[in-house]
Amino acid sequence: MPANLPPQYYEIERKYKLAKTYEEKIAILQEMLAIMPKHKGTDKLQADLRAKISKLRKASEKKPGAIRKAYRHHIPREGAAQVTLIGPPNVGKSQILDNFTNATPQIAPYPFTTGEPVVGMMPLENIKIQVVDTPPITNEFLPSYLPSIIRETDLALLVVDLSSDEVLDQMEMVIEKLKEVKIKLVGKMLKNTCTEGIIYKKTLIIGNKKDTEGAEQRLEVLRDLYKDEFSIISISAINPSYQDNIKKVKREIYRALNIIRIYTKAPGKPVDLNDPIVLKEKSKVIDAARAIHKDFANNLKYAKMWRKGKFNAWKVDKDYPLEEGDIVEFHI
Numbered sequence: 497m498p499a500n501l502p503p504q505y506y507e508i509e510r511k512y513k514l515a516k517t518y519e520e521k522i523a524i525l526q527e528m529l530a531i532m533p534k535h536k537g538t539d540k541l542q543a544d545l546r547a548k549i550s551k552l553r554k555a556s557e558k559k560p561g562a563i564r565k566a567y568r569h570h571i572p573r574e575g576a577a578q579v580t581l582i583g584p585p586n587v588g589k590s591q592i593l594d595n596f597t598n599a600t601p602q603i604a605p606y607p608f609t610t611g612e613p614v615v616g617m618m619p620l621e622n623i624k625i626q627v628v629d630t631p632p633i634t635n636e637f638l639p640s641y642l643p644s645i646i647r648e649t650d651l652a653l654l655v656v657d658l659s660s661d662e663v664l665d666q667m668e669m670v671i672e673k674l675k676e677v678k679i680k681l682v683g684k685m686l687k688n689t690c691t692e693g694i695i696y697k698k699t700l701i702i703g704n705k706k707d708t709e710g711a712e713q714r715l716e717v718l719r720d721l722y723k724d725e726f727s728i729i730s731i732s733a734i735n736p737s738y739q740d741n742i743k744k745v746k747r748e749i750y751r752a753l754n755i756i757r758i759y760t761k762a763p764g765k766p767v768d769l770n771d772p773i774v775l776k777e778k779s780k781v782i783d784a785a786r787a788i789h790k791d792f793a794n795n796l797k798y799a800k801m802w803r804k805g806k807f808n809a810w811k812v813d814k815d816y817p818l819e820e821g822d823i824v825e826f827h828i
């Protein structure tokens with residue numbers, strides 16, 4: 497019986513020949529398996545693929561230094577903060593990266609198109625946020641370098657698919673898979689970010705494909721179940737008429753990051769509102785000074801402060817707590 501394979505299959509097969517690491521090879525074989533039509537004619541091919549995957553997996557576990565190498569996978573932070581898109585295959589992670597940032601990832605209507613993390617910069621008013629797109633998480637497979645990327649990032653964006661009746665299973669599956677590697681996704685951060693080896697990672701839930709039929713109802717169910725644990729926003733990454741939603745997502749990402757923007761000025765000079773210093777919430781005047789230069793912080797005598805809603809500037813000392821939008825003039 498002829499196998500009747502779709503044209504993408506041959507494209508992926510070509511990629512497989514170029515793949516270098518076990519990780520890449522496994523991801524590509526999974527992809528081939530996913531798009532392969534399931535009928536008698538492909539039974540043998542499917543079995544061959546499964547056997548190859550399991551062989552590669554064994555080999556990758558045996559490879560000396562494999563774990564160490566995977567663990568070292570590190571994406572250098574750029575911009576004001578780093579957020580990481582995670583989730584099952586085909587939920588629209590790459591589409592989101594494509595729409596929100598300057599990166600151009602591969603987007604395809606079949607799973608496993610993202611084999612490596614892809615990075616883009618997302619403009620957010622006067623700052624830039626780094627967005628990382630990652631390979632999919634499935635019940636069978638968690639890319640070995642993914643946990644270290646999630647551990648290091650400032651905020652996880654868990655994307656689920658509102659067009660699918662499996663949306664609740666998707667949430668549950670990702671949460672559970674990450675628990676297995678000691679990462680607990682949380683909507684609000686507790687005081688300790690790490691207890692008994694478990695890392696708590698602040699997470700925003702993005703319900704994507706809100707343009708599809710039944711999405712509203714699924715969103716409601718998702719909210720009913722998870723609203724006490726997580727903030728959940730719904731978007732359509734594909735439809736430009738949902739631009740307002742993209743704005744909303746950016747606002748939510750900013751809020752979830754718990755950062756503030758401070759503007760500094762030199763005495764007698766105007767303030768540059770295009771070039772903020774980005775600090776953690778609850779930072780002090782001295783932290784802003786330190787962000788400019790260590791010596792600056794050491795020699796700081798006092799600062800003059802302008803704040804929204806206050807008509808006049810006033811004098812503050814180095815431990816004065818800062819708020820979003822403050823303008824600070826340092827005196828040394």
Ligand SMILES: Nc1nc2c(ncn2[C@@H]2O[C@H](COP(=O)(O)OP(=O)(O)O)[C@@H](O)[C@H]2O)c(=O)[nH]1
Binds near residue numbers: 586588602606610731
């Ligand atoms: N209807 C609809 N389809 C979407 C949306 N976002 C992504 N898609 C489609 O979903 C499929 C998977 O998208 P992709 O970004 O590759 O998913 P990923 O595997 O999570 O990176 C593609 O065919 C996209 O065109 C959306 O908001 N609405």
Ligand SMILES: [Mg+2]
Binds near residue numbers: 590610
């Ligand atoms: Mg993708």
